[in-house]
Amino acid sequence: MDPYILELIQKKHPQIAERGLQDEIATVGKLMTFKRGDVILDYGSYVKYVPLIIEGIIKVTRENEDGNELFLYYLEAGQTCSMSFTCCMMNKKSDIRTKAEEDTTVVGIPIKYMDLFFKYQSWKNYIMRSYDERMKELVLTIDSIAFKKMDERLLEYLRKKVRVNGDPVISITHQKIAYDLNASREAVSRLLKQLEKAKRVELGRNMIILSLKEMD
DNA sequence: ACATTAATTGTGT
């Protein structure tokens, strides 16, 4: 049993309330760290661990048949990857890619314990709650893609990025944003220009500053 | 410090 992991779980994942479960996780869990930019799980690979996120940000993207990537959502400290449950329960290949947006620390639970842990009530609650949160977030994302215009989607994208990074200065190229939103680079550049004229952002090379009034 | 090259952004069609 690793007392350090125990402490991290208690501190960052209070939903996992039962002491017995905490102890088991601290026994079988593996502390894993990823550097910013590391691909944690790629399309087509098998899930070996379910990650409980301790610190950092994980970006989740989906790829279609033509190789276009689409940004889905961020995972933050205190959360876990719902996708990985279903994947590993059914021993399925991953439909998504996860990448460390910032340096990230997770406690990885080997998949064989997923079933076992269901004897704990707080594990059930934790998993269900996690699914619920993810569903809500995904529905919002679908709304955004299906019904909103690109300028709104871009603003939402920037806001999310600022929120998870805790910094109004975003360092990214227009091209990368375009990939995430499945748009053309020119469209993104032009929309950003409009936003700049409207004093809603400031632009620089590899840099976008979202004005504070744009945050909720 | 200067020239060269590469990467990023802007614009017209």
Next chain:
DNA sequence: ACACAATTAATGT
């Protein structure tokens, strides 16, 4: 969406 121009940053000499 494409082609190309303009600008800015990175690198070599």
